Amino acid sequence: MNEEIIGFEDVIEKLRDQLIKGTKERDVISVVGMPGLGKTTLAYRLYYDKSVASHFEIRAQCCVSQVYSCKDLLIAILRGAISENFECREKQADELAYLLRKTLFSKRYxxxxxxxxxxxxxxxxxxxxxxxxxxxxxxxxTRDHEVAMYTKIRSDPLLLRMFNSDESWELLRKKVFGEESCSPLLTEIGQEIAKKCGQLPLSVVLVAGILSEMEKKVECWEQLANNLGPHIHKDSRTVIEQSYQILLWSTFRG
Structure with a gap:
């Protein structure tokens, strides 16, 4: 959770208000978007936000993915609600569901x-x-808007937007330079590279990983910019392969 959030300040503020304020009725706050937009990072940032954390008596989490076991999900949630060491494999899913319901009873969770x-x-x-x-x-x-609508109680699902150009460059710069400054020449080519990432945070992070392993010279960055396709955000595998080749080269050189 040390991952720094770049952009989405407006989104974070809106979701924080929905979590802390508003209706007393139980509610589902859904964040919807394509892979790589930063849904999980955003959700966990809210989950660990101090003002959000202090507002609830019980907090718990689980990660579902494509292949899931209801029993495993219930155990993961119970570990957050009761104890990290909670283990009850001998119980069936319906018994675990009852235990969770009993644990959450009358609590703000x-x-x-x-x-x-x-x-x-x-x-x-x-x-x-x-x-x-x-x-x-x-x-x-979720990446599926139909799933979000199915789980809706009161609040409408939030369709997470793409990054704008400034946010893409800021994320790239932070990942490559941290708190150090970036020269004007590298800034110019860096902004071009960020633009080629198609406003998708995952693509920006992957490309930043490549740049971090390269010499900070204009000619090196220009070569990378020329090698990046116009639809990199639709094929992140290409970026990962480039990252892997850079890593191998760096290891061999070391």
Whole structure:
């Protein structure tokens, strides 16, 4: 959770208000977007936000992904709600669901359910999330808008936007230089590289990883800029392969 959030200040403020303020009814705050937009990073930043954390009596989380086990999800949530050492493999899923429902009863809770692919996940879990009319919240991230609409209670899903040009360059600069300054010549070519990342944070981070392993010279950055395709955000595998080649070269040189 040391990952720094670049951009989305407006989004963070809006979601923070939805988590802390507003309706007393239990609510689902859904963040929807294509892979690489930063849904998970944003969700965890909110989850660990001091003002958000102090507002809830119980906080717990689970990551779903494509292949999931309801039992494993319930155990992950119970570990946050009861104890990190909670282990109850001998119990069945329905017993775990009852235990979670009992644990959350009358408490103001915040549950983060990350990377939901199917509506069946919500069907499996929602029975344990009691509504005690005390402002409990569920943060849910998904790439499927239909899933987000299916889980909606009151708040509309938030469709996470793409980065703008300034945010793309700021993220790239931070990843490559940290708190150090960047020369005007590298700034110019760096902004061009950031633009080629297609406003997708994941692509920016991957490209920044390549630049971090290269000499900070204009000719080196220009060569990378020329090698980046116009649709890099649609094919991040190419960037990963370039990163791997840079890593191999650096290791061999060392």
């Amino acid at each position: 915040l549950i983060l359910v990350d990377d939901v692919w199917e509506t069946s996940v919500w069907d499996d879990l929602r029975g344990s999330f009691r509504d005690s009319n005390n402002g409990s919240r569920i943060i849910l991230t």
